[in-house]
Amino acid sequence: MTNAAPNALERYNAKEAEPHWQQAWSEAGIFSTPNDDPRPKYYVLEMFPYPSGRIHMGHVRNYAMGDVVARYKRARGFNVLHPMGWDAFGLPAENAAMERRVNPRDWTYANIATMRGQLQSMGLSLDWSREIATCDPAYYKHQQRMFLDFLNAGLVTRRTAKVNWDPVDHTVLANEQVIDGRGWRSGALVESRELTQWFFKITDFAQDLSDALGGLERWPEKVRLMQRNWIGRSEGLEVRFALDHPLHAAGTGGSAGQIDTIKVYTTRPDTLFGAKFLAIAADHPVSAALAGTDATLQAFIEECRRTGTAQAAIDTAEKLGHDTGLKVRHPLDPSWLLPVYVANFVLMEYGTGAVFGCPAHDQRDLDFANKYGLGNTPVVCPEDQDAASFIITDTAYDGDGRMINSRFLDDMTADEAFRAVADRLEEERLGGEPVAARKVQFRLRDWGVSRQRYWGCPIPIIHCEDCGAVPVPVADLPVTLPEDVSFDVPGNPLERDHAWRDVPCPRCGKPARRETDTMDTFVDSSWYYARFTAPWLQDAPTERAAVDHWLAVDQYIGGIEHAILHLLYARFFMRAMKATGWSGVSEPFAGLFTQGMVVHETYKDAAGAWVQPSEVRIEAQGTERQAFHVKTQAPLGIGAIEKMSKSKKNVVDPDDIIASYGADTARWFMLSDSPPERDVIWTEEGVQGAARFVQRVWRLVATAAAANGGDAGADAALRKAAHKALAAVEEDVERLRFNRCVAHIYTLANALEDALRASVSGPAAGEAAGILVQLIAPMMPHLAEACWRVLDRPGLVAQAPWPRADRSLLIEDDITLPVQINGKKRADVTVPREAGVAAVEAAVLALEPVQRALEGRAPRKVIVVPGRIVNLVV
């Protein structure tokens, strides 16, 4: 390798240079990370991709950001862990199998090979020796092991449950995967079905998952809020209402017995004197008990079931009820009887499946009461209203105020009334038990993980008629997927594969059958970051020393779409792993950053068909832009800027960009245009601007390397500019404000160019060019290596320690302050940095524009903010 400066006319050739430097890094082995390095650790991780076939621009943006952090932290002396893997189980592989008759495994591994190559062409500083794929038995074996451990620890249960059934994908969906009543993937209307399912008991940690959000200071407030709302903690009172006449439970034989109370959960016990009715869910035991003798109720219950969970969101309007004829006694006045309704808006899954209706202070209760003529009694009166004239007609009042019409609670605040009611009812007894108990409720439900799918992690259970659900012995793990499967018929091929399915019971040896459900793929991604800490382990999922050393991930970067699902599951999984001894930490991600999407203009031809950007030519006339089809020359409509998607055809293939401009250009553009948390608009002009800058840096560095002669005066200014940029970039990389880093780097490039034109001396130019190269190195690593060589610096810039900003250069001797008169800027004044207020004031009063404005009078007031501004009030 020669050290010769390039010919000034020779352009930087990314196509040749990038593979060269990628190989140089690979040969030097500088990105593989040992676990026993004494330097402080730093774990940076981007959300691993699903191997769908090819990487997209969203990946480029995500991994470019992570790589900047990794390379920067490495230069700052950290032992950086920056791994990559594949979220490789999932439905698309099965869909491909059905559509193209390929094996899901072959399809997945072919995609992985393609995408690995694409990521490598980006020049990411990844430790490929730690690569994992979740569909590898060497990975899911440990997941099965942990499933069994969780089962032992009581963190896994099996029960029948009403589940969300996706009729298109033929599978169960978690609540989190149902969006507006539709499957998150298929978009099909979700049906309600009763199935026996495996559940992870995420609700066991509901309180901690909610509380610990407060400590996640380096998470976006938005994500913490979304999780807090999702967990949905509320504090209330569980009150037992005595039935007027006991009820015999539905005919399930002797065990059924007698029902004499209905339990109600409420967050507003203060409004208990405003109660007008009780409403219970259609699948409440009391409803079931009554349905046997009441045909219209039976019909009503069936109607509720039909609308069920799936329709819940769509059916916003009609609140329906059925009067059971049953009465309950008011807990604060047994002589007061309330009617009991079965209502379609009461959910069995939340609280106790029964509510008391207080129409005056809850809109839904009011609508219901008005519909069925139940009336209302206001019990909370706003402070600015007269209690005597305060009436409710069709708008409920849910604000604060003073209690009215509430006997012993009158004149209390709502909070006081809550406590007074709770205190009294906890003391009172009904059938030997307290009437009420304070209770905390959560919206969060347990995580149903069973999926009726082939391409997922098998659940390591064997069902035996005699022994029940028997865990597969740890020594027999992994339960691997059968290789030879067909997808000719819909449904789960594991069900049909008798050779795989039919096995002896591990406990009694009788014929038994494997669990044919596989795990939700969100399980796979709930612990992969922990596996990265020691992926070579064969007999255990993790090694405590490695997990506890590396976790939590210092900086996790990914899309906002995972704000709830993945991030909540991972937080649960870490806690479960801690409970079973596989981890010493409970929070997986100390720092989280959610990046924006990559968006692009859309184009449509006259027939309304979408046209992809590569077939579009734009002509600009001033600020007017017109699109044409490159082949037909037909004019095209320019549509909205939207997320890149195949359906709108507004995608740009990273491979094309890397082939024509190079990875550095793509990375630089992805980092430069918008703040990283916001959407970035991919434009051809923007990419070309980035490509121009690549060439400009190349020319500048070559010129600086060749600089001689010298003007000492220009030296100081250039050195100052370089160190200023250095300090600014440091600050902004730490806060992931890459767009600001880019601006500082441009400013330094401009300063260097000006200085070279003013023939600055060789050493100052070399120093500034060196700093410039190190500043771009995390973002455009290949170009930086080539420039590093031109500057004749030793080794690889990827291994060079970060330069130290000389802060003494940043302090100015003279400072220029803006001078305002009545708040409007009228002049500047330059004074020594140390000048006192009096000296500044004197200098300002001597200024010509100030003299003119004052017209001989003295100012009424002079405000001097040292180092910032001077304002005269006249």
Place this chain on the structure above:
RNA sequence: GCGGACGUGGCGAAACCGGUAGACGCACGAGACUUAAAAUCUUGCGGCCGCAAGGCUGUGCGGGUUCGAGUCCCGCCGUCCGCACCA
């Protein structure tokens, strides 16, 4: 309905604790080099008035606090996102 975020040039944006609004980039205009183009360089670029110096005005709209407001407070308007029968 509930919760949250945001609104700054033609565009992406910057402005950290209230202190020079528009850094930096893109696009665009004028010019240089060139037979020409590309590339590169110089220069202009919120609006209005002015040859210029300079002046007026300007951060969604209306008010307020302050010597001073893009930033703080009150009230509107608009856009986006999340949750949605949660008792």
